[in-house]
Amino acid sequence: MNAYATPAQYTAFAEEPFEGSTAKLQKRLRSASVEVAALTRGAIYAADSSGLPTDAETANTFADATCAIVEHWEATDDPFDVEANAGAVKIGSVSLGTTSSSSDGLSAREKLARRIGQRAMTILSNAGLVGAAVAHS
Template identity: 40%
Template sequence: MARVYATSSQYQEYTGEAPPTDIDVRLRRASALLDAQVFRLCRYDVDDTGLPTNAVVAQAFADATCAQVEWGVQVGDITGAAGVGWDTVKIGTAELGRSGTATSGDEAPGRQIAPAVWDALRSPDLTPDILWIGAVMTC
């Protein structure tokens, strides 16, 4: 079962804004993205469900998740679909272009890690004894 690191009320508290109507989907997707690209590369204590047991780490992960969702809201893309191929788009006198051969949305803004995610994970309260970023180990 997928872990979700933040709630809609935490999102509202973090942003000061009412959550989008699909906030649960966005929180789940942001949590999965951060799991795949950031959290899996960290060392921290977890409970039976894989969630952080330390309250400071849990709050940092919630803030990071909210930051990622907020980023998706701001850039208008939560899936990476905005990065998939189009050559030229013209609206009135404005014209935008990019490669139409892109088949992956990995470079799309919605698939990028929000800068505020790193702010949340660089808190001085996150000492190496409770969170170690980049600590991939095998036992």
């Protein structure tokens, strides 16, 4: 899968510079693009044969959402969702985290927001791309 955003787009979007190599950033952008593709699975938009949006506004929205996910992963330092699923750690009388699994009682949307950040979901929702097949041109 191609990434919906480039390292240059990430640099322009993000509040803080990416801490790592360009190769690592490209991998994160591809991983975030997988999340965007999953979120927009039912959305209707013009796409080329590789599935990339052909409309500039839609392409920019996908890029922004992809960058927002990577930025969230950088802020949480948890791109693999390890900590969000780890639950509490208890050593003697000291407890770190919650007393139950951190995802207990959360809706699927809340779990998703915890994993990728609310900002990406808001970007796609505001553009009408969440929850709605891809029209190939």
